[in-house]
Amino acid sequence: MPLDVKLFGYYPGAHCPTCSRFEGCGGKAHEWDFESIKGKLIDRYGDQIRVSLINVFSPDLKDFPYAAEHIRKYGLRIPILALEDEIIVCGGDATDDMIVKVIDCALEEMAKEQASA
Numbered sequence: 674m675p676l677d678v679k680l681f682g683y684y685p686g687a688h689c690p691t692c693s694r695f696e697g698c699g700g701k702a703h704e705w706d707f708e709s710i711k712g713k714l715i716d717r718y719g720d721q722i723r724v725s726l727i728n729v730f731s732p733d734l735k736d737f738p739y740a741a742e743h744i745r746k747y748g749l750r751i752p753i754l755a756l757e758d759e760i761i762v763c764g765g766d767a768t769d770d771m772i773v774k775v776i777d778c779a780l781e782e783m784a785k786e787q788a789s790a
Contacts, residue, residue, distance in 0.1 A: 675723040676779055680710060680772075681753035683741050710752075710769060717773065721780055728751075738741060 711724045727733055727740070729751060734741050738771055740753055743760055750764030756779050764773055 675721055676718075676776065676783060677725075677757050678776060679725045679727055679737070679740075679755040679758070680715065680724050681727045681734075681737070681755070682751040712774065713769070714772070714776070718776065720782070722776065 697753050711726055714722060714724050727737060729740075729744065729749065734744075737755075737758075739758060739760065740755065743753060743763070744750075747763070752767045752772075753763040754761050754775060756775070761775050
């Protein structure tokens with residue numbers, strides 16, 4: 674079973690004026706290239722993971738109430754990395770290197786669990 678990886682962020686096509694409904698964007702929501710990270714992760718992990726990119730300004734966010742609540746509570750600190758629908762890291766802490774490190778650890782734990790089963 675592949676590890677479910679969700680990256681919540683801003684993707685091209687989102688309408689900037691909608692930022693005003695979230696705290697703390699300050700334009701930073703639009704600076705990170707979310708599109709390229711998916712390809713990098715797939716190249717690195719192949720079928721070990723399933724990557725979804727969710728635009729925080731789209732109606733799709735309503736399908737992820739845990740992420741919407743996180744944004745309401747902590748402001749728009751993106752990207753938000755969730756593994757198996759649990760938020761792991763967000764904002765400036767969610768660098769490409771940190772995302773890879775977190776996924777490496779999660780896959781290592783999954784391998785240990787499968788080996789002991």
